[in-house]
Amino acid sequence: MTDKVLTANRLTDGIAVWLDASGRWTERLQDALVARHPEAEASLETIGKRDFSDNLVVDVNVIEVEEVAGVIRPLRLRERIRAAGPTMDYAEGYAAADPAFIAA
Template identity: 70%
Template structure:
């Protein structure tokens, strides 16, 4: 089985967030809890459904990741961009994503 994390967008501002081990939504992918078996993925999905029902987040998804040397890497480019930010500088306080992190 491929490792997975739970991601969503915060309802208040649309920022990408990930569920951490404390059950909180964090803006850092590296703080996300990683599900390594089917039962853990099922638990993440249930938490996501409840967070959606509680109007905390929208667009809840379980996404595939791999962990290398303690760094969580989403397998899909879309998720790497969501984790790191935009691919170019476009506004104050928004830095461009690390090109090595989002490289295919």
């Protein structure tokens, strides 16, 4: 099984977020809870459905990741862009994405 994390967009501002081990949504992919077996993945899906129903997040997805040298990295380009931030200046406090993280 490929490692997976739960991602979504926060309903209040649309920012990409990931579920952490305490059940909170964080803006940092590196703080995400990594599911390493099917039961953990099922739990992530249940939490995602609950938080979507509670209007906390939208566009909830379980995504595949890999851990390289202690760094969590999404396998899909789309998710690397979401994790690293926009590819251009976006808004105050949100710098453009690191091209090395996206391109790898």
